[in-house]
Amino acid sequence: MTEAEEDATALAAARARELAGNEQRASLMGLLALSMVMIRSDDETHILHLATTTVGSISECHVEALLIDGVWQLFGSVAGEAARRRDLQKQVAVLPPDGGAIDLLDAGWSWAYSLHSRGGASGYLIVGGDTEPDEYQQYLLRRLVQQTSVALASARLHLQSRAFANDLQASNLALRRSMDIHDRFAEAAWSEAGQDGIAQAVHELTGRPIAVEDRHGNLRAWAGPGRPTSYPKDPPGPRERLLADLERARAPIHHGDRLMVLARPGTGLIGLLALIDPDRTAGPTDVVILEHARTVLAMELIRLQKVADSQQQLAGDLLTTILDGGAGQDVALDRAQALGYDLQRAHRIMVVASANPAIDGEAVLGAVRLAARESQVGSAILANPGSVVLLSDSEDNWDSFQALLRTALPDGCRIGVGGLRQRWQDLGDSHQEAQLALKLQKATSRPDRIVSFEELGIFRLLGQVQDPKQIEQLIERWLGPLLENDTHHATPLVETLHAYLECGGNYDATARELLIHRSTLRYRLQRIKDISGHDLNNPDTRFNLQLSTRAWRTLESLRDD
Numbered sequence: 001m002t003e004a005e006e007d008a009t010a011l012a013a014a015r016a017r018e019l020a021g022n023e024q025r026a027s028l029m030g031l032l033a034l035s036m037v038m039i040r041s042d043d044e045t046h047i048l049h050l051a052t053t054t055v056g057s058i059s060e061c062h063v064e065a066l067l068i069d070g071v072w073q074l075f076g077s078v079a080g081e082a083a084r085r086r087d088l089q090k091q092v093a094v095l096p097p098d099g100g101a102i103d104l105l106d107a108g109w110s111w112a113y114s115l116h117s118r119g120g121a122s123g124y125l126i127v128g129g130d131t132e133p134d135e136y137q138q139y140l141l142r143r144l145v146q147q148t149s150v151a152l153a154s155a156r157l158h159l160q161s162r163a164f165a166n167d168l169q170a171s172n173l174a175l176r177r178s179m180d181i182h183d184r185f186a187e188a189a190w191s192e193a194g195q196d197g198i199a200q201a202v203h204e205l206t207g208r209p210i211a212v213e214d215r216h217g218n219l220r221a222w223a224g225p226g227r228p229t230s231y232p233k234d235p236p237g238p239r240e241r242l243l244a245d246l247e248r249a250r251a252p253i254h255h256g257d258r259l260m261v262l263a264r265p266g267t268g269l270i271g272l273l274a275l276i277d278p279d280r281t282a283g284p285t286d287v288v289i290l291e292h293a294r295t296v297l298a299m300e301l302i303r304l305q306k307v308a309d310s311q312q313q314l315a316g317d318l319l320t321t322i323l324d325g326g327a328g329q330d331v332a333l334d335r336a337q338a339l340g341y342d343l344q345r346a347h348r349i350m351v352v353a354s355a356n357p358a359i360d361g362e363a364v365l366g367a368v369r370l371a372a373r374e375s376q377v378g379s380a381i382l383a384n385p386g387s388v389v390l391l392s393d394s395e396d397n398w399d400s401f402q403a404l405l406r407t408a409l410p411d412g413c414r415i416g417v418g419g420l421r422q423r424w425q426d427l428g429d430s431h432q433e434a435q436l437a438l439k440l441q442k443a444t445s446r447p448d449r450i451v452s453f454e455e456l457g458i459f460r461l462l463g464q465v466q467d468p469k470q471i472e473q474l475i476e477r478w479l480g481p482l483l484e485n486d487t488h489h490a491t492p493l494v495e496t497l498h499a500y501l502e503c504g505g506n507y508d509a510t511a512r513e514l515l516i517h518r519s520t521l522r523y524r525l526q527r528i529k530d531i532s533g534h535d536l537n538n539p540d541t542r543f544n545l546q547l548s549t550r551a552w553r554t555l556e557s558l559r560d561d
Helices: 003-039 042-060 081-091 133-190 196-204 234-251 286-326 328-340 359-375 398-408 424-439 458-463 469-489 494-504 507-514 518-532 539-560
Strands: 064-067 073-074 098-099 109-114 124-127 210-215 219-223 254-256 258-268 268-278 347-355 379-385 387-392 413-417
Touching: 003 042, 003 133, 003 458, 042 064, 042 133, 042 413, 064 081, 073 081, 081 124, 109 133, 109 254, 124 133, 124 254, 133 196, 133 286, 196 210, 196 268, 196 286, 234 254, 234 258, 254 379, 268 286, 286 328, 286 424, 347 359, 347 398, 347 424, 359 379, 359 387, 387 424, 398 413, 413 424, 469 494, 469 518, 469 539, 494 507, 494 518, 494 539, 507 518
Parallel strands: none
Antiparallel strands: 064 073, 064 124, 098 109, 109 124, 210 219, 210 268, 254 258, 258 268, 347 387, 347 413, 379 387
């Protein structure tokens, strides 16, 4: 080769190296520009699209597959995708963390580049070609994969930061809302606005009508539009089941067109909040508001209970003063005035005792207080051993009072009512009459009814006889043989005779009263005739026998008590 040829060859080689250098610089500049585009993107799909489409421009290879977070994407032929996916999964499962060579049937050379990065995606970019790319192309491929991994990690970091910022903003809004709710109810509590104030706070915060109810379903407060003229009230049975459901739930639950929650700070203290929600669109914030309102309502119920307890204690002291008669007139009138009582009105005394002596006295006292308040028969109450004394100025609501007591005391109760007194100084006599009526309740054959002293009739006269020997003589004269027979043979002939006479001689009514068959009643009446020798068809005899059985029942009642 001549010197000129050698110079030409050297110049061509130099130009080739210069062109190769320019291509390399262009490739590097292109990767740098691509890196800037990738790093600014928050869209992982866009980043991966840029990476897969760039492989062919920086090398003689093509993308075979992409694995991101366990999800495969295959490129090229779609034939046998499931088999290809299984084969690739087996091969990448044994690769080192940085990736490595894998075997593909349709490629002379193939490599799995790792896309692992802290905080980014986890997977592989798998490329292949007919021949192994040169060292520089492999360098470019590694740089591309590295940039892709960084861009994916940056995108996820940006998304996480944005989500965190959104969560933080939402948390701040929720905190501010919670503080507003807390402040509104704190204002209602400290201002002692009562149940009306609590209802108004709930309405202002939710924009919905709200009702506050007592345990029986009576409306205590309402805020918002649409207050019903006649407030709907569940019957006692369904009401108790609703209370039980709310007690178990310990959270607001829907009941019909209302979202309801129970406030129960203690035994006997129950209040309900009913948010009117016919479309059931109340959300979590409404639930939070009801939870706050429940707490404040519970505090209000406790406050009301303390006030009521204080008033009841003072009322009990007033009643003690009246019944003892030891205090002067001015003392009684001053105490009555402090409680808002008008002692110048006519009053009477009622005495209540549980039909079951095992019932706790506090339970009876609580039942009487509740029934007296609901029926408005009176509110001055005094607990005595075995009974509760009530000062009443009502003449109309006794049946309601008794019905409420039956609900609170399923075992039943006995109620004696003293006579009406125009002067409060005479209420001690009404008290004695109420006690006597209570004792004679069994004798009247009306254990399930209120017994008034004024309606005792002959029992009233018998109960007030000073010398019981006269009554005993009457009983012995007319009932002696029957009583002796009952004692020796444990038979209820005297009780049968009493029921027969009280039922006016009606067989069916007597049998129902005694819970026996007519044939049994007929047999007993024949035995009564045979043993006593009395003709039950004789009017005078029937009168004396009925008087005697009533006298016997009266003495039995007085002895039992």
